[in-house]
Amino acid sequence: MATMQDVANxxxxxxxxxxxxxxxxxxxxxKTRAKVEAAMKDLGYRRNAVGSALxxxxxxxxxxxxxxxxxxxxxxxxRFFTSAADQARLRGYNLVLWPMSNDxxxxxxxxxxxxxxxxxxxxxxxxxxRVAELSGSTVPFALIGRTRDTxxxxxxxxxxxxxxxxxxxxxxxxxxxxxxxxDGGIGNQLLGGYGPVxxxxxxxxxxxxxxxxxxxxxxxxxxxxxxxxxAKEFVASHPETTxxxxxxxxxxxxxxxxxxQAGYRLPQDVSVVAIASSLDIVSMSEPEMAVxxxxxxxxxxxxxxxxxxxxxxxxxxxxxxxxxxSYSSGATMGTAPKRKK
Amino acid sequence: MATMQDVANxxxxxxxxxxxxxxxxxxxxxKTRAKVEAAMKDLGYRRNAVGSALxxxxxxxxxxxxxxxxxxxxxxxxRFFTSAADQARLRGYNLVLWPMSNDxxxxxxxxxxxxxxxxxxxxxxxxxxRVAELSGSTVPFALIGRTRDTxxxxxxxxxxxxxxxxxxxxxxxxxxxxxxxxDGGIGNQLLGGYGPVxxxxxxxxxxxxxxxxxxxxxxxxxxxxxxxxxAKEFVASHPETTxxxxxxxxxxxxxxxxxxQAGYRLPQDVSVVAIASSLDIVSMSEPEMAVxxxxxxxxxxxxxxxxxxxxxxxxxxxxxxxxxxSYSSGATMGTAPKRKK
DNA sequence: CTGAAAGCGCTTACAG
DNA sequence: CTGAAAGCGCTTACAG
Numbered sequence: 001m002a003t004m005q006d007v008a009n010x011x012x013x014x015x016x017x018x019x020x021x022x023x024x025x026x027x028x029x030x031k032t033r034a035k036v037e038a039a040m041k042d043l044g045y046r047r048n049a050v051g052s053a054l055x056x057x058x059x060x061x062x063x064x065x066x067x068x069x070x071x072x073x074x075x076x077x078x079r080f081f082t083s084a085a086d087q088a089r090l091r092g093y094n095l096v097l098w099p100m101s102n103d104x105x106x107x108x109x110x111x112x113x114x115x116x117x118x119x120x121x122x123x124x125x126x127x128x129x130r131v132a133e134l135s136g137s138t139v140p141f142a143l144i145g146r147t148r149d150t151x152x153x154x155x156x157x158x159x160x161x162x163x164x165x166x167x168x169x170x171x172x173x174x175x176x177x178x179x180x181x182x183d184g185g186i187g188n189q190l191l192g193g194y195g196p197v198x199x200x201x202x203x204x205x206x207x208x209x210x211x212x213x214x215x216x217x218x219x220x221x222x223x224x225x226x227x228x229x230x231a232k233e234f235v236a237s238h239p240e241t242t243x244x245x246x247x248x249x250x251x252x253x254x255x256x257x258x259x260x261q262a263g264y265r266l267p268q269d270v271s272v273v274a275i276a277s278s279l280d281i282v283s284m285s286e287p288e289m290a291v292x293x294x295x296x297x298x299x300x301x302x303x304x305x306x307x308x309x310x311x312x313x314x315x316x317x318x319x320x321x322x323x324x325x326s327y328s329s330g331a332t333m334g335t336a337p338k339r340k341k
Numbered sequence: 342m343a344t345m346q347d348v349a350n351x352x353x354x355x356x357x358x359x360x361x362x363x364x365x366x367x368x369x370x371x372k373t374r375a376k377v378e379a380a381m382k383d384l385g386y387r388r389n390a391v392g393s394a395l396x397x398x399x400x401x402x403x404x405x406x407x408x409x410x411x412x413x414x415x416x417x418x419x420r421f422f423t424s425a426a427d428q429a430r431l432r433g434y435n436l437v438l439w440p441m442s443n444d445x446x447x448x449x450x451x452x453x454x455x456x457x458x459x460x461x462x463x464x465x466x467x468x469x470x471r472v473a474e475l476s477g478s479t480v481p482f483a484l485i486g487r488t489r490d491t492x493x494x495x496x497x498x499x500x501x502x503x504x505x506x507x508x509x510x511x512x513x514x515x516x517x518x519x520x521x522x523x524d525g526g527i528g529n530q531l532l533g534g535y536g537p538v539x540x541x542x543x544x545x546x547x548x549x550x551x552x553x554x555x556x557x558x559x560x561x562x563x564x565x566x567x568x569x570x571x572a573k574e575f576v577a578s579h580p581e582t583t584x585x586x587x588x589x590x591x592x593x594x595x596x597x598x599x600x601x602q603a604g605y606r607l608p609q610d611v612s613v614v615a616i617a618s619s620l621d622i623v624s625m626s627e628p629e630m631a632v633x634x635x636x637x638x639x640x641x642x643x644x645x646x647x648x649x650x651x652x653x654x655x656x657x658x659x660x661x662x663x664x665x666x667s668y669s670s671g672a673t674m675g676t677a678p679k680r681k682k
Numbered sequence: 683c684t685g686a687a688a689g690c691g692c693t694t695a696c697a698g
Numbered sequence: 699c700t701g702a703a704a705g706c707g708c709t710t711a712c713a714g
Contacts, residue, residue: 001453003691014701019693026694029699049454050400051691053391054706059456063437068423069430078414085440086410096404097438099426112342113390114707115400115456224624250621253594257627280591283565284625286598344707355685360709367710370683392707395690455691 002043011039022047053114061094062307063116065107065130067123068099072222074249076278076294080122080144083300091308093117102191104133111139118307120144124155126192142306142319144299145195150320154310156302158276159322160199163292166327167245167273168207175336176243176271178214179204182230182255184248185219196276200247216241220251227251231258242336246289247275256285256332267334276325287331295323343384352380363388394455402435403648404457406448406471408464409440413563415590417619417635421463421485424641432649434458443532445474452480459648461485465496467533483647483660485640486536491661495651497643499617500663501540504633507668508586508614509548516677517584517612519555520545523571523596525589526560537617541588557582561592568592572599583677587630588616597626597673608675617666628672636664 004022008015013032020026021036028036039045053059064084066077081097088095098116100106102123107130110116117140121130124145131153134141143155171179181204187194201217208215216238220230230251234244246252252274256266264270266287274282274291282289302321309315345363349356354373361367362377369377380386394400405425407418422438429436439457441447443464448471451457458481462471465486472494475482484496512520522545528535542558549556557579561571571592575582587593593615597607605611607628615623615632623630643662650656 005691015692016694016701016703017699020700023693027699032699046450046453048691049456050391050394051455051706052693053456054395054691054708055693057706059391061456069427072423073414073419078419081438082409082413082440089410089440094439096440097422098435099423099430099437109387112387114392115390115394115402224621228624253625257625257629260627280565283569284594284598286601286627288598346707356708357685357687357710358683361684364709368683373683389707392690393709395692395707396709398690 001048002045003048004045006043007036007039007045010042011035057114058117059115060092061096061116062088062118062120062304063098063110064095064120064122065098065100067101068097070101071123072250074222075281076249076276076296077122079278079294079296080300080303083297084120084144084304087301087304088308091304093304093308095120095304102128102130102188104129107133108137111137118142118311120303120307124195125188126195126198128191140307140310142303142310144303146320147195148192152318154306154319156299156306156319156321156323158196158294158299159324160196160276161203163275163325164200164203164245165207166324167275167292168204168211168213170273170327170333171243171271172211172213174243174271174334176213177336178238178241179208179216179243179245180234180238180241181215181217181245182234182248182251183217183219184222184251197247200275204245214240220248222248222250224250224254224257227254227256228258228261231255231262235259235262235264242270244270244272245275246272246277249274249277249281252277252281252289253285256287256289266332269337271334271336272332273330279328282328282330285332290330290333291328292325293328294325298323342389343386344389345386347384348377348380348386351383352376398455399458400456401433402437402457403429403645404439404451404460405436406439406441406460406462408442409438411442412464413591415563416622417590417617417637418463420619420635420637421641421644424638425461425485425645428642428645429649432645434645434649436461436645443469443471443529445470448474449478452478459483459652461644461648465536466529467536467539469532481648481651483644483651485644487661488536489533493659495647495660497640497647497660497662497664499537499635499640500665501537501617502544504616504666505541505544505586506548507665508616508633509545509552509554511614511668511674512584512612513552513554515584515612515675517554518677519579519582520549520557520584520586521575521579521582522556522558522586523575523589523592524558524560525563525592538588541616545586555581561589563589563591565591565595565598568595568597569599569602572596572603576600576603576605583611585611585613586616587613587618590615590618590622593618593622593630594626597628597630607673610678612675612677613673614671620669623669623671626673631671631674632669633666634669635666639664
């Protein structure tokens with residue numbers, strides 16, 4: 001690989017001049033610029049980012065930290081990633097997906113390595129040790145999700161509270177009085193639990209109580225087989241329930257399949273709505289599920305914008321954004337049966 | 342951030358000695374080692390990977406190149422990634438997912454940046470320009486997938502040829518004579534087309550002809566909605582067909598749903614088997630699809646092993662591995678109907 | 683076993 | 699507008 005020095009030699013200029021013309025960091029005469037550019041082309045020169053990073057302290061690489069070895073990627077997580085990567089590219093950065101457990105030590109190792117300019121966290125726990133670690137460091141970061149205490153922490157997140165409340169009120173309008181929330185489990189209790197689940201359970205409990213409804217909670221694994229398991233359990237344990245809030249994206253289609261295998265008709269016997277899921281997943285089931293769609297594209301983009309604004313010193317405000325899910329109707333929502341089955 | 346020099350000062354030794362103790366690159370007396378380690382702890386020292394990379398030419402980061410902005414991640418692709426990342430970690434490397442189009446220029450920019458030690462390619466096209474670029478460079482690489490001409494190229498791939506042949510013979514055993522292959526489209530014709538689709542079409546055409554069967558090909562987008570579209574098209578255009586090879590993972594459940602919405606019973610009217618898909622996807626449909634499961638975990642692991650063996654100079658052989666899909670039965674496979682519907 | 687020094691490929695004050 | 703030189707944080711022959 002040709003180095004900048006090689007280019008300088010060939011063009012008969014100094015190393016510094018090559019740097020100035022590449023970076024447009026100082027005025028360079030047209031004639032000199034031409035010589036340098038010709039030399040670069042001749043040698044097929046490309047700037048070594050490691051050398052540059054050491055001198056400048058910037059690699060222009062951002063890491064999206066995802067505990068991929070612990071949590072399987074949901075389709076919605078994939079959208080977060082692709083949308084974030086896209087936006088990063090537009091703004092001149094490379095965003096890469098960096099698999100890493102929710103572990104303060106690992107984060108600090110990465111951020112002190114100098115290999116990345118900033119990090120975006122996903123799958124945030126209420127007492128996430130990574131956030132504490134980052135708050136004490138100088139490396140810019142942003143969360144997609146949020147911790148229990150959000151003071152001073154830049155984040156963007158789904159507004160689970162308002163979404164769940166709206167979903168419950170939709171069930172009420174349809175005459176349902178007995179609801180179940182199905183989720184993917186609270187995760188690591190030591191870390192305060194997985195944010196979306198913890199918040200959703202809380203508001204589900206509060207709102208059902210306040211509206212005088214019966215509300216129970218079930219959990220299963222994040223897979224289609226998990227959904228089928230959940231359906232069996234649901235049929236056995238909740239014969240009176242007519243409305244299900246499904247907040248376990250990957251289990252959704254399996255759950256619907258399992259209900260039907262057990263002889264339930266949707267929505268005549270049971271109504272189901274997916275929470276914070278995607279059109280692609282809900283249309284895998286027959287009938288297609290109604291869904292509150294996660295604003296994944298928007299949040300991915302905003303999370304990256306938040307981070308880059310700080311890196312580029314474009315903003316010193318502290319963005320804390322909540323975005324609601326949007327409702328899309330589906331054939332699994334109907335009026336409550338007079339008497340189930 | 343404390344530097345190695347800071348540690349040396351505090352421990353009253355030279356910079357070199359600190360490096361020797363950290364890297365175990367030269368013998369260090371126990372006493373000196375203790376002093377250095379104490380100083381490191383005191384300062385919370387962490388080695389800056391950029392400085393190290395510049396001196397050593399190694400970052401211990403590997404990039405899995407995936408055109409994430411062009412191709413949506415399938416669940417099987419996710420498995421490739423997590424399995425590869427896991428194996429890389431076991432062997433002392435960080436594997437990150439680097440979104441990048443099938444573009445020689447972009448690859449060369451990355452590999453000459455010095456930020457990664459090697460790359461693994463996915464979504465390989467028959468005439469993939471990235472492979473030509475990498476073959477001419479000094480950066481180690483491996484493919485998950487393969488090009489048309491594989492001479493001198495290290496790769497691991499699904500054995501589509503033998504898998505498709507077995508699937509066809511299974512249909513024959515069940516009495517089917519009229520088959521359709523559904524795929525996700527050939528992709529970029531300029532690049533020779535997407536390897537799995539090109540190879541599968543070829544062998545499907547050859548084997549059906551050789552066995553005296555009728556064989557047609559349909560393509561649709563990689564989504565559940567795409568699957569429902571395909572089902573409509575199938576019902577309209579292929580009234581005689583009784584067997585479907587579904588090689589479009591994300592469209593699979595939507596296709597099954599769409600067939601049933603059109604009044605078909607599975608497998609009484611039509612049999613369907615998924616090719617190179619996953620248990621998780623096929624169990625989203627009701628009934629669950631039979632499937633030839635992609636050996637994604639194994640291939641992800643082997644792809645990384647291939648790359649790291651070269652990086653660590655453990656092997657100078659050229660691995661070229663093909664692995665068959667394994668069959669898992671499902672309720673969508675049955676004997677051919679006497680007369681359809 | 684330990685250290686002084688050159689070097690990895692860049693950037694950037696400073697001087698002219 | 700151009701250049702010589704110091705410096706970013708490490709590693710590693712070389713010398714002792």
